[in-house]
Amino acid sequence: MKAQKLIIGIGNRFRGDDALGCLLADALRARVPQDVEVIEHNGEPASLIDCWQERQSVILIDAVSSGAEAGTIHAIDLQARGLPEQFRSFSTHAFGIAEAVELARVLNKLPARIGFYGIEGSCFSAATELSPVLQSAARILQQRILDDL
Amino acid sequence: MTEAGKTRTIKVDYLARVEGEGAMFLKINDGVLSDVQLRIFEPPRFFEALLQGRKFSEVADITARICGICPVAYQMSAVHAVEQAFGVTVDGPLRALRRLLYCSEWIASHALHIYMLHAPDFLGYPSAVHMARDYPALVEQGLALKKTGGELMSLVGGREIHPVNVRVGGFFKVPSRRELQQQVAGLERARDIARATVRQVSRFDFPDFEQDYTFVALSHPDEYPLNQGRIRSNKGLDIAASEFGAHFEERHVRHSNALHCVMKDSGQSYHVGPLARYALNGHLLSADIQSEARLAGLGAVCNNPFKSIIVRALETLFACEESLRIIAEYQEPQRSFVEVAPRKSVGYAATEAPRGILYHRYEMNENGDILSAIITPPTSQNQKMIEDDLRALVPRYLSEPDETLRWRAEQAIRNYDPCISCATHFLKLNVERT
Numbered sequence: 116m117k118a119q120k121l122i123i124g125i126g127n128r129f130r131g132d133d134a135l136g137c138l139l140a141d142a143l144r145a146r147v148p149q150d151v152e153v154i155e156h157n158g159e160p161a162s163l164i165d166c167w168q169e170r171q172s173v174i175l176i177d178a179v180s181s182g183a184e185a186g187t188i189h190a191i192d193l194q195a196r197g198l199p200e201q202f203r204s205f206s207t208h209a210f211g212i213a214e215a216v217e218l219a220r221v222l223n224k225l226p227a228r229i230g231f232y233g234i235e236g237s238c239f240s241a242a243t244e245l246s247p248v249l250q251s252a253a254r255i256l257q258q259r260i261l262d263d264l
Numbered sequence: 265m266t267e268a269g270k271t272r273t274i275k276v277d278y279l280a281r282v283e284g285e286g287a288m289f290l291k292i293n294d295g296v297l298s299d300v301q302l303r304i305f306e307p308p309r310f311f312e313a314l315l316q317g318r319k320f321s322e323v324a325d326i327t328a329r330i331c332g333i334c335p336v337a338y339q340m341s342a343v344h345a346v347e348q349a350f351g352v353t354v355d356g357p358l359r360a361l362r363r364l365l366y367c368s369e370w371i372a373s374h375a376l377h378i379y380m381l382h383a384p385d386f387l388g389y390p391s392a393v394h395m396a397r398d399y400p401a402l403v404e405q406g407l408a409l410k411k412t413g414g415e416l417m418s419l420v421g422g423r424e425i426h427p428v429n430v431r432v433g434g435f436f437k438v439p440s441r442r443e444l445q446q447q448v449a450g451l452e453r454a455r456d457i458a459r460a461t462v463r464q465v466s467r468f469d470f471p472d473f474e475q476d477y478t479f480v481a482l483s484h485p486d487e488y489p490l491n492q493g494r495i496r497s498n499k500g501l502d503i504a505a506s507e508f509g510a511h512f513e514e515r516h517v518r519h520s521n522a523l524h525c526v527m528k529d530s531g532q533s534y535h536v537g538p539l540a541r542y543a544l545n546g547h548l549l550s551a552d553i554q555s556e557a558r559l560a561g562l563g564a565v566c567n568n569p570f571k572s573i574i575v576r577a578l579e580t581l582f583a584c585e586e587s588l589r590i591i592a593e594y595q596e597p598q599r600s601f602v603e604v605a606p607r608k609s610v611g612y613a614a615t616e617a618p619r620g621i622l623y624h625r626y627e628m629n630e631n632g633d634i635l636s637a638i639i640t641p642p643t644s645q646n647q648k649m650i651e652d653d654l655r656a657l658v659p660r661y662l663s664e665p666d667e668t669l670r671w672r673a674e675q676a677i678r679n680y681d682p683c684i685s686c687a688t689h690f691l692k693l694n695v696e697r698t
Contacts, residue, residue: 157424161407161408161411162411162415162424214380214391214393217393218393218407221393222396
């Protein structure tokens, strides 16, 4: 039986601030209630859509690069709207998370509740630590997600 | 309509539904096509220089990073080249597992291109998301195929994107029979979907456009090629990978950050990828798949690049069947790799990436440190071919409005599933000092 609530941390642990989703997934896993599952995901669209099937509520977490100030927290209700255009550039074959969400919407495969939390990153080069501004933003977002559960 | 004395310029500043950053430029003077450029402006990535000084044991992991869609191809060409240099042969179940891993990449990569990137061209949609509104079942088929390929890659390769389980001599860890058996049900479904895909895409409307291509692909006496074979063409070429540099040459052109690879003698373009593999090896597909090809309207050779979508679907069906065969025959090996001993040497290999031949050459010292590396990906080989296709195709549509012409030209580029990120991993820098 799948947990009804799923948190998906998306990213790459070796690309600086792109590790945000993975590291927040680590931190949240130990703190969420029992009925919540937390997973890490590489953002591959087909398996992303697959892993949120049969879930009532899904939260996606990822670092973004949209031109906003580093550390800015973006919160988007994906049932109400898609990811903005400026979030869409970093995906292989131009087919990434935004396209996965829109395909799922068209195919009636979006969960009843699905939200996206992104934090604006500043450094996506090879590194295994978040930049300081993202570390503090990640702590704020972690608490916000726990409060919302 | 075109008017006398008028210059018409068709530009696509950012090509959609291709991997990486490229643009297209067409110039039409007085109703005559005068210039065609596939402009690749994705920044060069210098992987060949990055490899210098690294250990032979690192090639699989470093080169896998060149591409998120075909990392297995890079890993396979890399380890085969190093093994050839060290005089090592990997066979039996380890060879079969490599073939299985390659099949998983073909399934995932071809499914992405067929359904998400290329099919919208034929059905008249700007994207797969738009297409999904009217053809939801079609898109779900693509997602299911891609998922199956990804799961198989995760099992054999260690993970789905940039696999980590490949090493010179074999693998770090081999799957058990039981683990592979768990893939069978998914692969059987994928095989059925792939068969349906062949039939669906063969009903698309294809422009009547054929070229007298020089097809270049690996060719193996006993099997449809993935990892091994000689490099052959339909015009008489028959060479080992070690002779690649004597017959092909990479040239820099001003408008592209990716080198153009041409035939050395003639300077002419040539065609790598599914159509080339099919032309040279179609007789090695199973009777069942050959029958599907005939039903889909293909002869022994297909010279219409728009029909590459049918051949990709046939190859997806092949990759599913081949995976099932390998799993059925698999015996877990005693060891996950064979030992290799470095020596001062040069090694060469070409394998069949989803988009065509991927050539690697490594020169190493007695410790196995890499002294020089050459990597020639399929998209750099197809770059000039794509421009030649456009030169032949565009004049047919000059009376069409710009929008139609632009769309038809973009579709012709996507026939090759170009991977621009792969093609720009190098750039020769000529520094002139006076």
